[in-house]
Amino acid sequence: MSASLKRGAVSLTAANMLDFGLQFMLPIALVRLLPTAAFADYRLAWLAIATAMAVAPFALPRSLFYFLPRTEQSARAAYVHQTLLMLLFSGACAGLLLGPWNPLLPASLRAMHSAAWFMPAFLTLWVAANLIEYLPNAGGDVPGQARTIVGLAVLRVLMVAAAALSGRADVVFGALVLYAAIKVALLLVHIGRNYGWKVFPLDRGALRTQWVYAVPFGLASALFLLRGQADQWVAAALFPASAFAAFSIGAVIMPVVALVRNSVNNAISPRLSKLESSKDQAGMLRLNQRANLAAAFVLLPTLVLSAVLAVHIVTVVYTAKYLIAADVMRINALALLGVAVEVSTLTVVLNQGRFLLMADGVMLFISLAAGFIGATLFGIPGAALGNVVTLAAGNAFSFWRVSRVTGVPVRRLQRWGTLLRILGAALGAGALAALFDHADLVAAPFIEALLIGLVYCLLYAVLLKLAGVVPEARALFTHQVPSPTPSTQD
Structure with missing residues (x-):
């Protein structure tokens, strides 16, 4: 991984981690500032x-990561303008579909x-405003992207927390609409x-090319994210x-994985696109391997420690009245261990959108069925x-699909030996930390959580x-070293 790419990944990860930290703290404030009914409305709205x-x-x-790096500067504007117009239209449609007049929504919503x-x-504003979280990076301005993420994250927390002092959900919603408008204004600038x-006339050729490329991935991504939310819809309905x-x-805990993975993926996606356009398959695989190793060193211990400290996290952060959330957190943390290593970025640059669409469509129905059965048998935690x-x-x-497309066996797609040793260290430390937890050496939950975290x-x-x-x-986090080729992975 080159020094510039590493700096970009680190700066984006740091910015997104700050964003996540602030957004993590926001519900902590809201659960104390809003009445129970208003807080429930806020969570249902989200x-x-x-x-x-x-x-x-x-x-x-995300399609701009594919088009902008391989397009001349003079031709990039068409892709950006048409993306904005399509996002404004789709956001308006989403707002109408999710209004209280839709009989398909749960009664509580x-x-x-x-x-x-x-x-x-x-x-309408929020979907379009999402573009500002991708556009600077897609255009090659990684530092500008990081500054934008940090500035907007701080502004959002300040605005929503100030509105929550009123104790009313509708005032919080008003602050969110104002924040989305500010975000759109920054995007337009x-x-x-x-x-x-110069938006019109639209470049129909560019529009058709972008649409054909993006829609399969958009539908596949939608199905993937929807199946990730299926358990919450089951819980909201039942x-x-x-x-x-x-x-x-x-x-x-779910966004923890998303923020690390998205930060790394956003940093390497333009480079992967260039490697694919030059038919450098070995380079693509090496870059994905190193990105997964870097993510594994951070994600695997974070997920295991979250499972160990679930009761402490809920009690200290969200108060004991939400203690049932601890079992849900444990289930989600352990489930996410299976996706800490991924090849989704490779499926994108290899143009495997149709395959992802089919696979995620099947998985959505399986997720709904499993969540419904789990909720019926085990209550709220079972929905997860x-x-x-x-x-x-x-x-x-x-993994199977990437192996078929590249011709590289699954056993050589990643450095599995190193990944398994990292997982073993994370699980071993978790087992020993859990024993320390069960000893109940400290009565105060917060102090005990800090000690367990330190021990872990x-x-x-x-x-x-x-x-x-x-x-x-x-080597991954301090300096560049040569990477082994896919054929010699451990």
């Missing part, structure tokens, strides 16, 4: 928003206060400065709003069981050393 964001963008913002005006207004405003609020807290099945199965399908980190570092992978970690 379930609907997340669903809209899974479908409405149609992978159009249809009864949400202020939904009639909030969903159409917010989603960026487009005007870098691409101009249980009261207050129970769903607890369930959604248990799902807070759909993730356990579909996350691992979907990732396995992607020390054990993880020692086990990494014993596993012989510390030199690999040092």
